[in-house]
Amino acid sequence: MVGLDLSMCREYQNRIKRLDDMLVPAIAAKGELHDKLVAIQSSFKSSEDNLEKQRSFFHQNMMGGNFSSNRC
Secondary structure, three states: OHHHHHHHHHHHHHHHHHHHHHHHHHHHHHHHHHHHHHHHHHHHHHHHHHHHHHHHHHHHHHHHOOOOOOOO
């Protein structure tokens, strides 16, 4: 009976090792994807900020009369 239990224990250890071998790369890939997502979000936020600055600049100049319609 002890031999059977030891055999089952080894089988479970092997299964756990195989699962661990699959999980480690998956966890690393998840981390890489998270880093890429953060970079994309940061880039998008920067683009939004730049667009808002341009909109604000354009609005201020159009409303402030800095653009003359009588340019020659």
